[in-house]
Amino acid sequence: MSKRETLKRLLSYLLNDKAGFAVAAIFLLFAVVADVSGPWLIRIFLDDYVAQDYYPPNVLWGLALAYIAVTVLSGLLHYAYGIRFSRIAIEIVQTIRKRVYASIINQPLSAFDYVPAGKLVSRVTNDTESLKELYVQVVASFLQATALIIAMLTAMYLLSPTLTVVVAILIPSVVLVMYYYQRRSSPAYRDSRDLLTDINSVMSESIQGMSLIQLMGQEQRFSERFADLTEQHFNTEVRIVKINGIYLRPLIDLMSGVALISLAALFGWHGNELIGVGVLYAFISYLGRVTEPLIELMQRLSLLQQAIMAGERLFELMDAKQHVYGDDDRAIESGTIDIEGLNFSYDSKTQVLTDVNVSVKEGGFLALVGHTGSGKSTLASLLMGFYPVQKGALKLGGRELSTLTQNALRSGIAMVQQDPHVLSDTFRANVSLGRDISDEAIWQALEQVDLADYVKQLPSGLDTAIGTGDITLSAGQKQLLALARVLVDKPRILILDEATANIDSGTEERVQQALAALRNTMTIVVIAHRLSTIADADNILVLHRGHVEEQGNHQQLLANKGRYWQMYELQQTRAHLEELEQIACGETETHEGIA
Template sequence: MENKAVNKAVLVRLLRYALNDKKKLAIAIGLLFAGALADVSGPWLIQHFIDNYIAKDNYPIEAIAMLAAAYIGLMIIGAGLKYAQSIRFNTIAIGVVQTVRKQLFGKVLNQPLSAFDYMPTGKLISRITNDTESIKDFYVFVIATVLKNVTLISVMLVVMSFLSWRLTIIVLILLPIVIFIMVIYQRKSANAYRKMRDLLADINASMSESIQGMSLIQLMRQERAFSEQFSSLTNNHLRAQVGVMKLNGLLLRPLIDLLSGIALISLVALFGVSGVELIGVGVLYAFISYLGRVTEPLIEMTQQLSLLQQALVASERIFALIDAKQQDYGDDEQAIQLGELQCKNVSFSYDGEQTVLNNIDIHLHHRGFLALVGHTGSGKSTLASLMMGFYPASQGEILVDKRLLTDLHKTVFRDGIAMVQQDPHILSDTVRENIQLGRNVTDVVIWDALDKVGLAAQIRQYSDGLDTLFGSGEANLSAGQKQLLALARVLVAKPKILILDEATANIDSGTEKKIQLALNVLRQDMSIVVIAHRLSTIMDADEIVVLHRGDITERGTHQQLLTEKGHYWQMYQLQQASEHLHQLEEETIVTI
């Protein structure tokens, strides 16, 4: 977004949301106009009473009673119209906020995962909540105030011109000066409000990250450091707010009040020079009354500039997310039948400079079992992310059933290829909802999936079974059990390609054997890619690919790689030694 005081494109786009319901907006504006007429009629009636009755010392009871009744009636009607238009504008504002929030969240859900690599969760939540609330304030206060006051000032100027064109000229001189002040304020406050909104987003991000990482903070005794960081952010936000308040205190009410006072003195001076022959006392009263009613709307509109500025800054951030590139999918709606996967000369870099994967060639056959191994940072998980379409390959191509991965339709893609990650996300919901995830899956299918992963016995121990809420005290899953639940979540969909990214890292040897048996059954109908540090889980793989710093250094079966005595053989020997030491420790403990 361009760094301007007022981004006209953003303002126009923001106003378009209100035009979605033109009828409702027209009714609200009509109520505003009617309310302005009722508001302006009061001083005109009093002027008529002063000049036609008090000045002439004539007090007809019937006429005065009618004037009083008309005045009271206008006040009541005006109050009712203000209430009605306020309800209308609030309804429009709430509707716009709901539309923007739904649109924004929908766009966020469909962005590529790479978009979340550099965006803290707190900042994202701030945009969806705080920024959309600023848009509501824009419609409730700014738009309603501007329309109401512009209508009121326009009607008053017309009435004033009929009463006295000389006095009207004095009031008209005030308007361009006030508009000039408003423009200066707008330009001065733009960057200040933008900085304030950014700091608020940083505060939300800091709170979110601190709460999520509370165990790490306390374990590393970094409470003081994080507290100081948060204090620094809040102090900067406070200074930004104080700067805005100083700007408001200088350019808003004081200057306009000064101009209003000068205009009032000018009115009285002109009346003194002209005399009652040219300007009646009632007319002077009406003008003084209208002057107050003109300056107050001007002050009110100028004060609303702060909300306008906040709304524009918030809208810039919201529209930037809405307009951000969405996850790309193809148009090929033919379902994946075989689950054959190929990577042809695939290279990838996150930043365009450092290569993470280099010329990867892999062929996973129908119902095949492919294993990816290597030390940390070798590129295993990155390759899995490319297979899942989380990132596009920098070079080369990935094929599924001899079709480009990028050509597959979203439904075909996500139904046919599934992944179980190392740290799966578990919802604060029931066991059933955690597995269904909004899909139409029967309890029979759910129990079958739980049986296959060895988690059914654990769930049956809960009194509520599939209706048990996670996080409720009774149901607190271990890290390994969460991985099993995530695997069951995937199995109910019966994908053609299943990718396990360290999904067996946190389970014991007994559960691992159950998973291996389940995978042997699943291989009858799907192809499997397993990323593993524990080599015991991949000994039956059709092909094991060893990655080192983004390159394939070895490939073959378990026995072939042991014969070559390369990286894989070293990794296997180290794990065998580690398991042997662990077994000796357990035997020693039992003996003691």
């Protein structure tokens, strides 16, 4: 999208509130008339009364009161215009911010695979604030300046067409300066905005990964990286200051001075026989009121450049491809899963899954095992509809996943992730997540995951806030809470992505019992690292580098003595060594106590 198209699209938002814009325009029109009236009244006073040595009291008092009235009225009308336009600008910024956010959360997960979170946050916050400056500072000033210039030139022409020609020469000269300023400043402002985004991104990532940075002793490296970006941003800002210092006020002041000298020279040549003193005063006053808006416009061009850059980035997000769902809104009534010839790649180069075939009956228990990078989580993400199926077939309840609406898919299949996100809110809000769920259903879900007793002992129960004050959850409790979230909605298919990895053996046993009871009502898919947790699975899919190397139940795979058997033996050996180590430690402590 070109700069002109971006600016045109940004300005189109002004028409969202046509009535408000019309009211602002009326305020501006009357304010400009009041601005023009002041110097005109002074011209009458000088030429018609002072030059004639004629001072009628009533007329002079009338002119004085009229001058005071139009001055006060001008200030009030400009204030009303500014308030009205600021309101319009804030509403536009809110609209754009909402649309950008809605676009972000509706994009497919693939859009976030290579985009740092800090850059997205910067766009939603900083870039939308830049747009507010566009409407409040640039557009409002441009309309005001344009109206003033037209009104002042009209008043000048009515006073003296000859002097108006001298002043009018100033306008195209300023336009030419503005053109060259835009050409020089645009790249600098783009670099400044990009560097500021990078700075925010580094800051966000550093705060999020502070424990890792300190653990690995990388404070110096990150500090140097941040300092380098800050230095680049400083140099870019200095370049902008130099450009502004040349093209903004100095050149406009120079041209204004030339126009003023020309007026004085013309007045001195012809004398006051052709041009009265009052007319000259009015022209000088009008000239000042013409040049000031032009200088203000030049100064606002920097904000215009920033706003256009921000608009390009925001529209890029708003126009980004949205996640595409089907139009079949019928609820998933069966928990069957059928996968045939499934292939998938994140970047269209490296295959992550190749020719995966598996079927799961209603109420079945499917386990996915394999080493890191084997494709387990990718297969779970495809089942959730986070990524589109590229090749092959994936059916839920006998229907192609791609044909299901978002509502049908999200109500029919749910996932508990390995590292679930917990809101800084109450237990009730964390379980319901905005859904209309009764407290009774929430307590029932918490009972199933063995969290009810813990929540009941808290002072505020379900109203206890998490992540604030003294209440924090362990990694295992977070996973139990995430499991309770999906159990209240009773999906037809439940996926557990290493959801029991951080739970102690006692709690894990209770969760296993709860899942065994749920198998009568839903299909369970478990991504497991500890093979002991999936011994009861109907079918175990052993993945290796995206291929299905083996599948069958626990006993069948052990009898085959393939990769699953090797993984199981390694875990059994490790568990046995840990048990021996614990016994040895216990004996050592006993001997030390006797001694």
